[in-house]
Amino acid sequence: MVRTRSVGPLEYPAASAVALGAVAYLFSRVMLNVSKSAGAALFIVIASVVVSVAFLAAYRPSFRGRPLVAVLALRAQLAKYSKEDPYSITHRECGPEESEHYDHHAGNAVNLRANVLATVFVKDGKAYAELIGIKKPVNSITIARSNDVNILFRNLDEKEHRMVIHLGEKAVAETGVVEKLENCTQLAGKNQEQLLTVNIKKPTIAMKDGYKIEVPGAEGEIEVIVP
Amino acid sequence: MTNPTDNTAGKKQDMKSTPRNPRRALAGMVAGSGLLLTGCATNAPQDIFQPKGPNAHDINQLQKLVFPIAGIVGVIVLALATYIFLKFRDRGQAIPSQAHGRPIVEITLTVVPALILSVVGVFTFRTIFDLAETQDTEMVINVTGQQWWWEYDYPVQEDFGINQPIITSGQLVMPVGTKVLLRETSRDVIHSYWIPALNGKKDAVPGRINLLRLEADKPGIYAGQCTEFCGLSHANMRMEAVALSKEDFAKWVANQQKPYAAPAAGTLAAEGEQVFLNQCVRCHQVNGQKRADGTAVIAAPDENVYSGAAPNLSHLMTRNTFAGAMFDLLRPACRKDVWSAKPEEFGAKYLAGVSEDCLNATDLRAWLRNAPAVKPMYADPTKLGPTDGKYRGMPALGLSETDIDKLVAYLLTLK
Numbered sequence: 162m163v164r165t166r167s168v169g170p171l172e173y174p175a176a177s178a179v180a181l182g183a184v185a186y187l188f189s190r191v192m193l194n195v196s197k198s199a200g201a202a203l204f205i206v207i208a209s210v211v212v213s214v215a216f217l218a219a220y221r222p223s224f225r226g227r228p229l230v231a232v233l234a235l236r237a238q239l240a241k242y243s244k245e246d247p248y249s250i251t252h253r254e255c256g257p258e259e260s261e262h263y264d265h266h267a268g269n270a271v272n273l274r275a276n277v278l279a280t281v282f283v284k285d286g287k288a289y290a291e292l293i294g295i296k297k298p299v300n301s302i303t304i305a306r307s308n309d310v311n312i313l314f315r316n317l318d319e320k321e322h323r324m325v326i327h328l329g330e331k332a333v334a335e336t337g338v339v340e341k342l343e344n345c346t347q348l349a350g351k352n353q354e355q356l357l358t359v360n361i362k363k364p365t366i367a368m369k370d371g372y373k374i375e376v377p378g379a380e381g382e383i384e385v386i387v388p
Numbered sequence: 389m390t391n392p393t394d395n396t397a398g399k400k401q402d403m404k405s406t407p408r409n410p411r412r413a414l415a416g417m418v419a420g421s422g423l424l425l426t427g428c429a430t431n432a433p434q435d436i437f438q439p440k441g442p443n444a445h446d447i448n449q450l451q452k453l454v455f456p457i458a459g460i461v462g463v464i465v466l467a468l469a470t471y472i473f474l475k476f477r478d479r480g481q482a483i484p485s486q487a488h489g490r491p492i493v494e495i496t497l498t499v500v501p502a503l504i505l506s507v508v509g510v511f512t513f514r515t516i517f518d519l520a521e522t523q524d525t526e527m528v529i530n531v532t533g534q535q536w537w538w539e540y541d542y543p544v545q546e547d548f549g550i551n552q553p554i555i556t557s558g559q560l561v562m563p564v565g566t567k568v569l570l571r572e573t574s575r576d577v578i579h580s581y582w583i584p585a586l587n588g589k590k591d592a593v594p595g596r597i598n599l600l601r602l603e604a605d606k607p608g609i610y611a612g613q614c615t616e617f618c619g620l621s622h623a624n625m626r627m628e629a630v631a632l633s634k635e636d637f638a639k640w641v642a643n644q645q646k647p648y649a650a651p652a653a654g655t656l657a658a659e660g661e662q663v664f665l666n667q668c669v670r671c672h673q674v675n676g677q678k679r680a681d682g683t684a685v686i687a688a689p690d691e692n693v694y695s696g697a698a699p700n701l702s703h704l705m706t707r708n709t710f711a712g713a714m715f716d717l718l719r720p721a722c723r724k725d726v727w728s729a730k731p732e733e734f735g736a737k738y739l740a741g742v743s744e745d746c747l748n749a750t751d752l753r754a755w756l757r758n759a760p761a762v763k764p765m766y767a768d769p770t771k772l773g774p775t776d777g778k779y780r781g782m783p784a785l786g787l788s789e790t791d792i793d794k795l796v797a798y799l800l801t802l803k
Contacts, residue, residue, distance in 0.1 A: 276596050278571070292543070293599065294528040294569040303543035303553045305532045307689065307696025308575050309595055362690040364673065388541045388555040388675075388700070 255325045255345035255377075277313045277356075278304065281324050281374055281383060284317040288324075288376040290383045301384040302374075309360045312374070316349040322376050323348050326359055326385065329368045361387045433611035436584045440610055441603045443519055443587040450515045454508055461504065519588065522599055525569040529560065531600075533572070533579030533592040534695035535618060535780045536625035536765070537712030548637070554644045555675075557699040558713040560629045563637035564607055570600045575695040576780075580616035583629045589615050604631030607734040609708075609727055620764045621781065626713040636735030643739070643803075644703055648676025651801045660798025663791045671698035671782075674802065694766075694778040704802040705742040711763055711782075715751040722746035741803050749796060756792045758784040 192200055279302045281290045289298040304310050314324035328342040346355035364387045365371050372385035429435070439448045527548060532539040540561075542554040548563070560583075562568045572581055572592040581600060582589040590600035604610065614625035632640060651657035664674070665685065673687040689698040704710070708718050708726065716723050722745075729737045751762070760767040765781020772778060787795065 278597055292528065293571060293597065294522060294525040295543075295545070296525075299544075301544050303530060303541055305530055305539065305541060305573070305575075305697075308532060308573065311595075362696065363686060364675075366675065366684050367686040386544070386553050388553040 583612035660794035
């Protein structure tokens with residue numbers, strides 16, 4: 162979700178610039194590697210193809226739409242598949258960090274402060290939450306159903322920690338194996354922070370064990386209530 | 389050579405040929421008078437000049453300063469402009485000599501507005517900061533807008549006896565004399581929350597949490613309206629804030645936390661519960677409801693509604709409105725009895741909820757019969773392609789009159 166909202170708008174112009182650069186680079190490679198006479202012939206052929214395609218696109222509307230429709234259809238199909246499998250979205254490895262290649266030196270500073278429903282802290286080995294408008298720390302937070310909600314995790318402890326939200330269980334369609342659904346932040350060092358966006362579709366009463374947030378390695382659980 | 393600006397004769401002819409239209413002038417006067425007379429309305433629950441809480445009082449105090457200043461400046465500017473238009477209108481006279489630069493006039497015309505704006509600015513900024521104060525919040529309510537209704541959920545707050553979250557819609561219930569902080573967001577498009585008697589407007593934006601503080605001086609109902617165009621039924625997206633004394637609010641909280649009581653077997657209401665389970669539960673949750681096998685009933689609005697939510701109908705008959713507060717659950721006489729109650733009697737009358745005698749069965753039945761016919765919504769099942777088959781609003785369920793009888797009997801038990 163964060164990617165969709167924050168990075169998404171940058172992807173198309175960035176990709177376009179890269180593609181344009183690639184085309185210019187390839188053109189230059191071709192032009193520098195062919196002789197003057199062969200180059201002229203080659204580019205006459207290429208220009209003819211481009212003009213022909215442009216002519217067809219201009220005068221035959223049925224032709225014009227096809228490549229675009231094909232690309233859009235492929236995109237829609239990919240988007241559909243990515244949405245249809247919530248398991249792939251919500252499930253991550255939230256145990257000890259096994260990869261040696263995660264961004265250990267990330268800035269871990271979050272700028273989305275206006276959109277944070279709750280902040281989860283870990284300090285002196287204990288996890289607790291603070292909510293806008295409620296002065297004292299709380300051990301339960303309420304999240305509206307079917308709504309994107311940002312939860313900020315701030316590590317004030319000496320050790321590295323990550324925040325994990327437990328979202329119940331789900332049977333994997335192919336195998337029937339029941340696996341835990343959980344989502345988590347990256348590891349954050351002292352005074353670092355991470356943001357987790359969740360959208361919970363079912364109320365707490367739909368879950369046998371409810372929803373909860375915890376910080377592995379720290380005491381205390383925060384109950385997540387979806388009314 | 390002919391002077392291109394010298395067309396005086398033609399202009400005079402044009403002016404003569406433009407007849408005065410007394411009817412048009414009369415119509416303008418009537419329209420203007422009508423506009424002025426709206427200020428005399430007594431039954432105007434959304435009147436911004438009748439504040440009922442400290443935040444709205446602050447805004448009212450500010451407007452008492454700003455409106456007269458703006459009014460005086462406006463009158464002076466209009467009078468001067470009119471005088472200049474009339475006095476120096478083109479009669480064919482020679483163009484007067486053009487002067488540039490009158491330091492005294494220019495300095496005056498810069499300094500005077502700057503001073504006026506500084507005075508207005510000081511009071512405006514002070515009010516803005518006062519209204520944005522959240523450090524002294526006493527109670528928090530989450531407000532979520534969607535097409536075209538408002539959902540309210542009350543997080544656990546043991547100081548107010550809220551030991552488990554409360555969820556309701558249409559009417560925001562709050563204790564009197566308490567600084568209530570609304571945390572607003574939206575599930576679909578931008579909405580705007582506005583109870584004029586209690587505070588100004590605040591947008592509810594998807595993915596953001598905006599804060600708005602409400603506080604009511606006295607018990608009563610305060611009407612509001614979504615003020616950000618949000619689609620087909622924007623005009624029907626209303627809300628009411630209900631302020632109860634602290635004792636009455638505690639009673640309301642206790643009632644909202646009561647467990648679900650299924651209707652007695654063999655009654656019409658029990659049959660209505662089956663209709664509810666067959667139809668309504670696809671979107672509407674009633675907390676605590678169970679199927680015959682004892683499993684909890686879980687509504688699935690996320691599968692059927694574009695916003696992913698539909699009003700939770702637990703304790704429906706403790707509210708006075710339905711369908712995004714567009715319709716009253718109370719008949720007009722009963723509604724008037726509650727709305728016009730004295731502050732000391734209001735709580736008891738509101739907490740009485742909706743009885744069978746007071747139920748506005750006409751509107752409720754019409755809603756159950758064909759909801760899109762009484763409130764415009766995107767609920768035509770043949771036109772749901774853009775939303776992947778999901779409704780925006782409530783569709784027509786095709787219920788028979790017998791089913792509607794049963795359903796109304798069941799809904800009346802949700803107290």
